[in-house]
Amino acid sequence: MTTDFFQYIVSGLTIGAIYAMVAIGYNIIYSVTEIINFAQGEFVMLGGLFAVFFAGPLHFPLYLAFVCAVGMTGLVGMAMDRFVIGRARNASVMSLIIITLAVSIILKGGAMLWWGKDPHSLAAFSTGGPIRLGGVAIQPQALWIIGICALIIIALTLFFRKSIYGQAMLACANNPDAARLAGIPVKYMVLLSFVLSAMIGAAAGVIITPVSMMEYDRGALLGIKGFGAAVLGGLGQFFGALVAGAILGLAESFCAGYLSSGYKDAVALVLLLLALFLKPEGLFGSGEARS
């Protein structure tokens, strides 16, 4: 009974780390541009499938496939800003959000044509069976997922706190006109936010693929769950995304374990709706969403 409980906690935190990474992707773009990028889930899918492509047909070693997949998806994010969002920058935020929906459909369609409709698998990052800890089995890949998620969050926190470019991105988010007057090129900061989000999404995609495989249409669901975590934690709040991702992952895992795995996907949506009804600014939000 208790071993089951801890088993659910482990798997909940693992998937929660993925949701948190997706949510952070939303947050970065949202805080710089106020756009909610509905192609965020597609970045996750592309990351996984690019890794499959580099590790499979091209026979790259796994770590190189990881780096290349993250880099390629970063390029997709760059192209998305340069050729789509950047071209329409005088449009309202709502139109831009609808444009991101269009981009997500295009990316999904493109992935289907290139990789087909079947799920693809990727080798785990380290070989060997699960680690047993008093009856609880922990897959090594779960440790990779949580570790990489933690690393990314530490790196991002340092970037936004310590780096002048991170601070400049926050300045653009806070007051774009004043940022331009200080000589900060807002255009490039927006570009940077898309590249960063795409890369973080892709990293999440690569590390989840060995656990649950990846196919062309996985992005939508991951995107919605990540969005749920972003809203629950408060849009633009990095720490909030982390906590909300964990809550979401745990809730799903407990639901699958104690109720039925059939309801698992509804948990995120229920939490998203509850958050919107009861606390639209999120657990750690600034109150902006209320107005």
Added chain:
Amino acid sequence: MLVVKSVHTYYGNIHALKGVSLHVRKGEIVTLVGANGAGKSTLVNTICGMAKPSRGSIEFNDRAIEGLPPETIVRRGIALVPEGRQIFSAMSVEANLLMGGYIHRKNPGQVREDMDRFYGIFPILKQRKGQLAGTLSGGEQQMLAISRALMSRPDLLVLDEPSMGLAPLVTREIFAIIRELKEQGRTILLIEQNARAALKVADRGYVLEIGKVILEGEGPELLEHREVKRAYLGKGAKQIWEA
């Protein structure tokens, strides 16, 4: 230093500037006064690159700058303290100053040095350096906005309505700062609705009315001009009507 030649700017469909010409020499304080809607802010925005002129030229240090984006113009040496201060309210006081020095980011020693200098001039900013800038009072925010603009080491400082929304006592404090900046030999373009205070500190002034310069002259001279008195100082209106 700054030469604006018959600049026309549209603000949406409104012909906000109808051929404005003015100049600022090195070391001068020049003020631009005028009522609400005279085009003062549009002129500032045109100089700083936030609005594009449809005709006319703007030269700064003998180089054309009209139509350049603001992030380029600040590198050419014009810093704006915008109307309403526009500080980064969700960032710390220190981060605001750091952003002001963004164009000198390759030279962190200099940025640090400048920052310490402004902390020396405005001790209140030093006391509150870790605080979010949005929590400062209006006057403190204005000091922060001025310091932030000076962090870019500009040749020309443009102040847009620095006294707006401030209590009279605080306004006096801000004008004392402007006088101090003048003594340091800085070149300033001061845009103000508070015409009396502005003309008192200024070497020269321009009066803007519905998109045109209608008067120009030395500060004290304009202060005595009866048209200015009638329209902007609210004094002697009666005598003029009687005359």
